[in-house]
Amino acid sequence: MKKVDCIIVGQGIAGTMLSWFLLQEGFSVLVIDDGKKNSASRVAAGIINPVSGRRFEPAWMYDEIYPFAKTTYAELSALLKVNILTERNLWTVFPSEQLRDAFNAKAGKGSNEKYTTIPQTLQYGEYLKQPLGAAIIKGGTVNLKEFLPAYRQFLENKEALLPVHFELDALEIISHDEVRYGEYSAKRIIFCDGAAGATNPYFQAIKFLPNKGEVLMIRIPGLETSDIIKKSITLVPQSEGVFWAGASFAWNYPDELPTPEQRAHLEEKIEQLLLVPYEVTDHLAAVRPSGDDRRPIVGFHPEYPALGVFNGLGTKGCSLAPLMAAHFAKVIGNKEDLMAEIAVNRYFNRPRR
Ligand SMILES: Cc1cc2nc3c(=O)[nH]c(=O)nc-3n(C[C@H](O)[C@H](O)[C@H](O)COP(=O)(O)OP(=O)(O)OC[C@H]3O[C@@H](n4cnc5c(N)ncnc54)[C@H](O)[C@@H]3O)c2cc1C
Incomplete structure (x- = not known):
């Protein structure tokens, strides 16, 4: 043995x-x-986001969890010779007045002060529909791939x-x-x-309350950024002009495969965000393990x-x-x-x- x-x-x-x-x-x-x-x-896209939900509450234990994750990923990056954690801004486009008000109510208060700001000027004007403006949340991505x-x-x-x-x-x-x-x-x-x-x-x-998430990989010609862009859908830059665009939530699902319904749903969200054309290069699905x-x-x-x-x-x-x-x-x-x-x-x- x-x-x-x-x-x-x-x-x-x-x-x-x-x-x-x-x-x-x-x-x-x-x-x-x-x-x-x-x-x-x-x-997964490996996003780290310091605030949760529609009320922009600080994520559970974030002030302990994030510094520890950062140190751990730095140690493993050195060992494995892979850049694991990239700190990034989440360019957060307000999808509704309610969410904008909820954000403004929390901005600058408590631990949100460290992680959120209102930008001086609106970026991505030629690419994004953002009539209600946007905020910046300081987060990151883990290069799981x-x-x-x-x-x-x-x-x-x-x-x-x-x-x-x-x-x-x-x-x-x-x-x-x-x-x-x-x-x-x-x-x-x-x-x-x-x-x-x-x-x-x-x-x-x-x-367990496992839930299924679907994701599209999309190419957006001309849009170059290291920011995560978030509205009702989240775009995470990958390599060579491709963005991870996700993710959906489904509690009832017959299998773990990508579905045409969720693809249509994701495309609708993308179209509510983008002013420019895009091309879908892949469609993925997986189940989140949640309690x-x-x-x-x-x-x-x-x-x-x-x-x-x-x-x-x-x-x-x-x-x-x-x-x-x-x-x-x-x-x-x-x-x-x-x-x-x-x-x-x-x-x-x-x-x-
Ligand atoms: C679409 C989507 C987007 C997400 N985006 C994010 C994000 O941006 N940021 C974030 O932090 N989280 C994100 N998540 C959540 C995140 O993916 C999960 O919290 C995390 O991956 C769970 O990790 P895990 O190791 O518990 O499970 P898993 O990643 O599912 O790993 C389980 C492993 O066990 C193996 N396994 C299972 N059964 C067996 C067996 N019998 N024999 C051998 N091997 C087995 C599998 O091959 C797998 O490698 C996302 C999830 C989904 C689905």
Whole structure:
């Protein structure tokens, strides 16, 4: 038997960050990932946005989460020789008077003061419809497209990657601190399997609310910017004049495939924003792994403590994953107590209805 401290299922942003911080804590890991092409992390634009929702509230724990993410991504950039985090302005076009008023009510107050400004002059006049004006929010993007494969290579070089589909039926739970999978024996296994986690029978108590997002890749001739442009749709510059344009939300969906309905919906939003023609070059879809209370879902199964979960990153995987993973790794190393707000036990302790 090959022995490791921890098997991790999934190498999206969750499994990537958790395996990294477990290694930093001195644990050995084996990451099993099947390379699903349309995982959330492989389709996401990697946006980091300090404010949430229609009321421009500061994002949960942002003042702790963002500086930690920035340091982590800088360390990993140096190690992997990939530029991971790019700080960018989100050029936020007001889609309605209500949203403009909500923004103005919050601008310059509390922690929003650090992250939001009203621009002196309106940019992008020949490209964007913006009769109600725009604001600037200071955010960024995580270059998931290069970061995740580079980290995968790093794991492979350490012989810490198994690039296969994990079969739950083949998992043997030997004791409270041993599981076996094929030729591997581990003290624990942690599921970082994103939306697939919703079908894990051991964690049926978790109230997952997975939701599907669709995205178009579009070319906008002449528009050159490093800003993210946001109205009812978000445009994120990629390479060579292409923009990621997304994303839709659907709670009921028969499968994970792109649909003509959502393409039409996205195109409508693009046309409400752009004054210029564009060309669609691709159409993608993926499922976001969200819990019902929009908080990460972290910890060990109450009856089978060799089984753990790190999931529920929802729409904010790129900002949440580093600090949450570092914290979980410290909990596993008995250096910190698990934050109650993210503990998976909140689901197991709920009264049954
Ligand atoms: C359209 C869209 C846009 C988004 N935009 C943003 C954004 O701009 N910024 C942001 O922060 N977040 C964004 N998100 C959310 C973000 O993508 C998620 O929060 C994050 O990717 C979740 O990461 P994860 O590692 O938990 O799950 P995933 O990325 O889904 O990773 C799970 C991994 O597990 C693997 N896996 C699953 N089951 C198995 C198995 N049985 N065996 C082996 N491997 C397995 C999969 O291959 C995958 O690699 C977006 C999501 C979507 C869908």
